[in-house]
Amino acid sequence: MAYADTLPPQRKFGQTTRPDSWWVQPLFVFLGFAAFIVYSTWAAFQGNHYWLDAGGANYLSPFYSPEIWGNSPHAIFHGKPGFWPSFLPFSPALLILWAPGGFRFTCYYYRGAYYKAFWADPINCAVGEPRKKFLGERYFPLIIQNFHRYFLYLALAFIVLLGYDAIKAMIFTDPTGGKHFGIGVGTLIMCANVFLLSSYTLGCHSLRHLVGGFLDSKTKAPSCAKTYNCVSCLNKRHMMWAWFSLFSVGFTDLYIRLCSMGIWHDVRIF
Amino acid sequence: MNKTVTFKIWRGDANGGNFVEYKTEITEGLVVLDVVHKIQATQANDMACRWNCKAGKCGSCSAEINGIPKLMCMTRMDTLNIDKPITIEPMRAFPSIRDLVTDVSWNYRVKQKIKKFKPRTPDAPDGTWRMQQEDVDRVQEFRKCIECFLCQDVCHVLRDHHKHDEFIGPRFLVYTAALEMHPLDTEDRLPELKQTQGIGFCNITKCCTKVCPEHITITDNAIIPLKERVVDEFYDPFGWLLKKIRPQG
Numbered sequence: 005m006a007y008a009d010t011l012p013p014q015r016k017f018g019q020t021t022r023p024d025s026w027w028v029q030p031l032f033v034f035l036g037f038a039a040f041i042v043y044s045t046w047a048a049f050q051g052n053h054y055w056l057d058a059g060g061a062n063y064l065s066p067f068y069s070p071e072i073w074g075n076s077p078h079a080i081f082h083g084k085p086g087f088w089p090s091f092l093p094f095s096p097a098l099l100i101l102w103a104p105g106g107f108r109f110t111c112y113y114y115r116g117a118y119y120k121a122f123w124a125d126p127i128n129c130a131v132g133e134p135r136k137k138f139l140g141e142r143y144f145p146l147i148i149q150n151f152h153r154y155f156l157y158l159a160l161a162f163i164v165l166l167g168y169d170a171i172k173a174m175i176f177t178d179p180t181g182g183k184h185f186g187i188g189v190g191t192l193i194m195c196a197n198v199f200l201l202s203s204y205t206l207g208c209h210s211l212r213h214l215v216g217g218f219l220d221s222k223t224k225a226p227s228c229a230k231t232y233n234c235v236s237c238l239n240k241r242h243m244m245w246a247w248f249s250l251f252s253v254g255f256t257d258l259y260i261r262l263c264s265m266g267i268w269h270d271v272r273i274f
Numbered sequence: 275m276n277k278t279v280t281f282k283i284w285r286g287d288a289n290g291g292n293f294v295e296y297k298t299e300i301t302e303g304l305v306v307l308d309v310v311h312k313i314q315a316t317q318a319n320d321m322a323c324r325w326n327c328k329a330g331k332c333g334s335c336s337a338e339i340n341g342i343p344k345l346m347c348m349t350r351m352d353t354l355n356i357d358k359p360i361t362i363e364p365m366r367a368f369p370s371i372r373d374l375v376t377d378v379s380w381n382y383r384v385k386q387k388i389k390k391f392k393p394r395t396p397d398a399p400d401g402t403w404r405m406q407q408e409d410v411d412r413v414q415e416f417r418k419c420i421e422c423f424l425c426q427d428v429c430h431v432l433r434d435h436h437k438h439d440e441f442i443g444p445r446f447l448v449y450t451a452a453l454e455m456h457p458l459d460t461e462d463r464l465p466e467l468k469q470t471q472g473i474g475f476c477n478i479t480k481c482c483t484k485v486c487p488e489h490i491t492i493t494d495n496a497i498i499p500l501k502e503r504v505v506d507e508f509y510d511p512f513g514w515l516l517k518k519i520r521p522q523g
Contacts, residue, residue, distance in 0.1 A: 007380065008436035010288065010369035015434070021361045022341030112498055116478035126430040129481035130341050138435040140475035147474075150509040153502075209494070213502035221457040223406040239494065 015132030017124065026128040033121035040250055044101070047257050051095035053264040054257070056190065060176040061270055063169075063190045065257040066197060070165050071096045078169075104162055104253075107155035112209045113246050115141075115149060153210040163202050170194040176272070187273045193259050197252040204245035207238030276301055279356045281309065284363035285321065287372045293361065294318075300351050306362065307335050307346035310374070322373040330487055333422030337374050338363045343424040343485045365427040378423050384442050388471075391453055392461040409457040416452035416496060418488040421445065425482035425492060431475045441472035444482035444492050451496035454503065464507045473497070473504055 020026065047054075047067055054065040055076040064071065064078045071079045073088075074096035084094045108114050119125045126133045141149050173194045176186035205211075216222055216232025223229065238245065262268040279300050282293040296313045307325055314321045326332040328347045335346040339362055340354065346362070354360055368376040397404045425444040431437050442450075450471070454463050467473045482492045490496070506513050 007369075007438050010377075011436055011438075012366045012370065014436070015366075020341045021338065021363065023355070023358060023361075024340075112478050116480055116493075119477045120479060125477065126434065126479060126481075129428050129479065129484060130338070130343065130433070133430060133434050136435070138431065138437070138475070140431065140472070140477055142472070142474035146477075150501075150505050153505065153510065154512075209498045210502060210505075213499055213506075217499050217502065218506065220455050220459070221406070221409045223408055229408065242494075 014136060017132050017134040018127070019132035020130055022128075022130060026131055030121040030124075030127050033117050036247070036250075037118060037121065040254055043254055043258075047261065048097035048101050049093060049095055050261075051093070051097075053261045054097070056260050056264045056270060057177075058263070058266075059188075059270060059272065060178055060184075060186075061188055061190060061263075061272075062172050062175055062177065063188075063194065063260045063263075063270075064172075065097075065260045066166055066169070066194075066201075066253050067097045067101060067257045069162075069169050070100065072099055103155065103158040107152075107159040107205075108246075108250070110149050110152035110155055111246065112152070113242050117243075152208075153214065156205070156208050156210050156214075159205045159208075163198065163205055166194075166198050166201060170198045189271045189273065190259060190263065192273075193252075193256050197249075197256040200245065200249040200252045203238055204242070204249040207235060207240075207242045207245055209239060209242070211235050212239050277356060279309075279351075280359040281313065282359050282361045283310070283313065283318075283321065283374070284361075285318075285373050286370065288370050291370070291373075293363070295359065300356065302352075304351045305347055306337075306339055306344075306349040306351065306354075306360075309351065310346060310362065322371070322375045324375045331420055333420035336365055336422045336424050336427065338365060338427070343427045345422060345424070345487050348487055365423065367427040367429070367432040368423070380438055381421070381423055381426065381443075381445065384446050385449065388442070388446060388450055388453070389461045389463050389466070391456065391459055393458040394460050403458055405457050412495070413452045413455050415490055416448045418490055419445065419448055420488060422487060424485045424487065428481040428485045429476075430479065430481070431472075431477075437472065437475055440470075441475040444476075444497065446471070447473065447476070447500060448490060448492055448496045451500050454500065464504055467500060468504050468508055473501060476501070 044067065054068040055078055056063040057077065073079060073081045073083060073085045088094050120127055124134050141147060173191040174185055174187060175183050177183055212232065212235040215235055216228035219225060219228055222232065259268065263270045276299055278297055281296045281298065283296060285291050285294045296317050298309060298313055300309060307328060310323050314323060325335040325347065330345055330348040336343065337346050339346065339349050340360060343365060362374065364370055364374045364376045368378050368380065371377050393403065396402055423445060426432055429443055431441050432443050450463055450467060453459055453461065476497055478493060480493045486492055
């Protein structure tokens with residue numbers, strides 16, 4: 005007799021003896037992720053209202069940074085890239101969002117969360133699943149989760165670029181064209197976004213491994229040990245940083261968009 | 275606070291069974307294992323239940339209490355809602371023997387297949403080694419495991435998908451991590467982890483971490499670091515180059 009035949013049969017989807025509201029957590033995760041995916045996709049396809057220069061501000065949405073091709077003053081190259089298919093709508097965000105999107109998609113925290121909330125694989129601990137077949141992350145397409153560290157390298161570069169944008173957001177232009185240091189509400193939002201994104205990215209499990217986790221004897225490399233301890237410290241709250249940074253990056257875009265549309269008005273603090 | 279509480283305890287064997295209802299009075303300070311013993315003594319003398327230390331250290335009394343894998347001896351009655359019936363059932367990831375007792379011998383067979391500790395040559399002429407405490411801090415967390423197999427029970431790869439032939443489960447990923455990350459060990463277990471031991475089946479649900487009575491951070495400190503080591507070895511061409519220049523050991 006095969007070993008599997010001696011085991012209790014697989015429970016049906018949702019079947020459990022848990023009396024608690026086990027469905028609440030995956031439901032909130034589903035709603036949170038779905039709201040972000042819908043908003044970010046919509047915002048990425050807009051191709052406008054992603055920068056703010058009214059009132060001398062110098063803000064750029066994180067969904068559009070770096071703006072490699074585009075029409076804003078932040079663009080490196082003006083207009084649309086020559087290779088862009090004419091039948092596709094162009095937006096500068098479409099050129100870059102795959103990188104931070106890939107980083108979050110392959111993140112160890114997000115994987116566990118969306119496997120539960122979107123795939124119900126399992127929907128929660130000790131609750132029956134909808135499918136009998138299970139391949140895990142051993143075959144295509146989920147084998148690409150193993151390339152998380154490559155997305156990490158890109159995400160680290162994005163932190164530097166967004167940090168540069170936050171510094172640029174401290175330079176305001178007066179009506180005569182002069183540049184002055186200043187702080188607006190948008191500047192604070194962009195700085196907070198960089199802080200939260202950094203806390204999330206620098207607490208990455210792959211980074212933890214790459215900076216020192218690969219070593220069995222950390223005393224042989226004291227600098228690796230110190231870096232490993234710092235990353236581990238952030239890693240303990242990786243879920244919290246993942247959610248806060250997801251919210252902040254969406255809200256930063258929303259703030260700049262609404263200010264650019266004239267619905268909200270950026271307040272200059274000094 | 276004496277109160278009569280309803281318990282639904284799974285009674286049966288490998289051929290099947292069902293929940294049987296028992297009502298019993300509970301007093302302050304009881305744990306679930308106390309109640310099971312009381313029911314065994316007063317209402318169901320033939321009910322099978324495995325236990326030993328009653329102190330959360332032997333890992334014998336693993337069961338599912340209100341659907342969550344827990345040690346019966348460490349689950350206080352005042353942490354449960356006694357206004358509703360409390361279910362107690364055996365672990366679902368292993369074959370049933372009788373009532374609350376399951377056959378966990380599969381775990382011992384798996385353990386035998388994992389490559390043993392292989393220390394480097396001794397550091398001193400007397401055949402001993404020298405290690406820094408900082409270097410063994412990480413693996414000492416894994417040594418807290420009491421082999422209650424609750425993590426194996428809650429893991430859906432074993433519990434629901436019955437991949438016992440292809441996946442060793444969180445307990446033995448922790449065991450492998452303790453060996454693999456040991457500063458003296460020289461053995462390479464990564465090919466087996468990827469191929470026959472099925473680390474790729476783990477999809478990071480963290481259920482194993484949630485049920486561990488020793489609070490071992492199974493997913494973050496053992497499984498994910500092992501997954502990263504497998505990536506180093508099999509999926510990262512850039513890392514292969516980096517290995518040539520960064521410190522090893």
